[in-house]
Amino acid sequence: MELTLSLGIGVLVASGVWLALRPRTFQVIVGLALLSYGVNLFIFAMGRLVTGAAPIMPKGGFVNPERYADPVPQALVLTAIVISFATTALFMVVIMASRGLTGTDHVDGKERSS
């Protein structure tokens, strides 16, 4: 499970980085989305992987923390998901405006001259 997930994270990050380095704005936005999946999963994985132990606590009584997943990375990732949506949206708007202004979808606002 650990191996599978870390491979998955690696591929998401690699695809994301590769796309982020590409010249077309749409490639970059897809790349950022993939990168944010990878990074969110990475942060989430820092809490270790457990199955069937959602951090829903009993009402009162002794709580053994080891029986539940670590809620801290989850809380971090939860907000990260929403924020990455917001940044994706912002980027989308910027590339729309850039496209309207420059007439191209190259990240530099002009086609490569060479």
Added chain:
Amino acid sequence: MLGQNLLLLLAVLPFLGAILAVTMPVGARNAEVLLAGGVMVAGLLGLAPLAGEVADGGVVARSIEWAPSLGLDMTLRLDGFSWLMLLLVYGIGLMVVIYARYYLSPDDPVPRFYGFLLAFAGAMAGMLMAGNIILMVVFWELTSLFSFLLIGYWHQNGAAREGARTALIVTGAGGLCLLMAMVLLGHAAGSYHLDDVLRAGDRVRAHPWYGWILGLFLIGAFTKSAQFPFHFWLPNAMAAPTPVSAYLHSATMVKAGVFLLVRFSPVLGGTSAWFWVVAGTGMATLLLGAVIATWRNDLKGLLAYSTISHLGLITALAGMGSGGAIVAAIFHIMNHAVFKASLFMAAGIIDHETGTRDMRRLSGLRHSMPRTAALAIVAAAAMAGVPLLNGFLSKEMFFAEAADWHNGTWLDNALPYIATLASVFSVAYSLRFIVSVFFGPPATDLPKEPHEPPTWMRRPVELLVAIVLLVGLWPAAMIGTVLHGGVLAVLGESTPYYSLALWHGFNVALMMSLTALVLGTAVYFVMAPRLSRANEAPGILSRIRGQQIFDRLMLAVTRRWPAQLYRILGSPRLQVQLRLIVLLSLGATAATLWGFAGLVPREWLQSFDATFALLWMAGIACAIGAAVQAKYHRFAALALLGGAGLVTAMTFAWLSAPDLAVTQILVEIMTTVLLLLGLRWLPKRLQEIPGDARLPARRRRAIDLVIASICGAGVAAIAFAVMTVPPGPTIGDWFRRNAYAEGGGTNAVNVILVDFRAFDTLGEITVLGIVALTCYALLRRFRPAPESVALPSQQTFNELPPLNCPREREAEREPTRHDLMMLIPSVIMQWMFPLTVALAMYLFLRGHDLPGGGFAGGVGFAIGLLLQYLATDVRFVESRITILPVRWIGLGLVIAVGTGMGSFLFGYPFMTAHAQYVTLPLIGQVPAATALIFDLGVFATVVGATVLIQIAIAHQSLRSARLRARESADGADAREEREHRQEEQQQQQEGV
């Protein structure tokens, strides 16, 4: 107790006064003077009762905790030395306030002037009374800031702006050095409390950082007190109104540097490094300032260099560091402040009444303004060190100290000669001031007819000159106690015996004084004809200008070096920059983790699940597919991206994170819709981009592929290594144990978000709101690319009904393209609306105990609204539901902050949550934590933000419809204007 409260008053009152001052009307000159004068008088009255407590070396302190864990607190502390300095700040402040009333012209905006002046007085008082050395630097920088604002008071004047900028950069940079010095000093001394630091002298001097501390400290003090080679800002600061020059740049602010030198001399002084650097710099500045002052033609220029010279004198005394030298330094700080302030005011009067400050034009003013002349002559004589005046006394002390033995080095032996030589010039420039302005034939070509100033403009000068005389005649009676209190505060037990008498017999010091007076007079009368013809400085000195060097340096730092750096590293191309960033972060991570043993995995295959592996095979395929297809097959890439997101969501669900799974799924939908909306405005990419298959492009892709693979492999390796190591105790344990007990909710994730770490969440939803507003604002001026304006081919099969048909006819109009295109989906989507809303509310309400919460609920609700837009068209939806997303955002933030502040009412800190269960009829036990209200704020903000973004993009279709309409018409002006009006109405509808 009274004393301690007075301290607070002394520090806070000027700031309160400043706030009041700036709120007054522009022309309220008399009210401003009453206010500012009242603050200064209150300061003096506040100082009076404290005199007794500090006279015998006592200290009054008041401490307010600020950040105790960091050793930071707001300690105010007053001893004899700072009492004496405060006397100058408030006393001369009062004089300046009165003087400025007559100096400023009726056109000048007085609230700004008095506001800044009062704020400066507050900053100065705070600096003098700071009992914590970091706090001291804070106020120190504030004085630089207000000095900047006051120098630039006449900001329409280019010289004032330049002077202000130079002063700010020099003193501000010095202040940063001082901050570093204080941080190091506090560390070396083991405490940031001034009292502790002052006692830790031996420890500090033996500390290995002593050199650094001393160097940085001295840069701070020297820049502020305009010591060579940082002196050049002070003459440029003379572009300030003269009251400012009198107050800040002669009496108080520039004294801050020497104040610091004297104050810290018991801690940092006494070493040979201190003697060489401080005494050497002081002597150099003393001589250089005196020489240049003799050559200046501008009255204020002369006084500025004279001030530099006198500050050098005080610095030299601090550098000598003996008990007598410290006494002389403190005495001279006071004397100089008094006579120099009066001289500046006299120069201001001359400028005001004649229209010029050029000594080559001024002449014979004793005929037209005899009283001012008499006052200025006395003050200038004090500056020259003429007996029976206060300047003479401290200068005698200085001569005695210079002639005294210190450490026998050549600098020590040269001190008396340098001191005498500098005094020769100081006599010469004082004479020049007196003779060229007041004597000789009356000037004829002055811009104004000279006459005496208004009485009250002269009163402050009269009072100050009276002090010059009284202190000069009866020093012990006039100022003995105050000076003694100041000396005791610095030297404590080691205070030497000193005598303030006028007559000490024929000793070396007196001989030096007389020599300087005689030679100085001779030098002036020999040089006088040549002075006014020289270029403001003698010989070689006229060509070396500190200002020019500074300007070149600034040019290099702000223009030339960055340009060179840019030529080496910079690129206008985003890809190159991004590649650099990726490589840098890769390098930094590798360097940090290289050889780190904690990253060796314990077990290679802890657990393996075939289904999970299969799931991720799909996920990996989706990710790679999206990467490959994103260039030419954008829709496919989008679908594959959604696939990767889905796998991510399923992973969350699988691995015990239901909250994340829910949120991820919902956000996934939003993202996909968003990108779909955006794709409409990007070019279709079906045909090959030119040059794409050629070698350079292929090579770039290959290089990036290598970089990306290394990144991915690295992240995978780190993730794997961490996951296979047991976590040990983490902060998460506490959250798990206390989620219910402290937060009143069983869903630990939600409790963290809305209770334990609610402040972070508040920040996050604020960011969300800002991003949404930014998107909205960016799109207000959006103009689509020309080829995107045309209707998409999918929509053109049907004849388009007129889009701008009136609202009331909309219901009975012909079926639109939407009705024909997606009739069945749109009916389903419309019918699903209540269900979606109910689901969103359910997710929101159960959030505290079960997976869900404000974020998930908010996104869900937004999806419900969005579906309506998809189902029909914008106009149809907006004629039926009024959505005001900006208000949702605002309301959400208000609720969140309001909940946080609610805890104030119960005496708890910001964001303290309260939890309990209430029983509602029919529903039963319902958690009623205040965190739930906070979560409502989160919910509303998320709804507003996501809806605002999506609607802003969706509305672009309306815009392009209008553009199409405009293109088809002939584009007449009247039409365009109507379009514009419509557009504005539209924007109002979209937003508020």
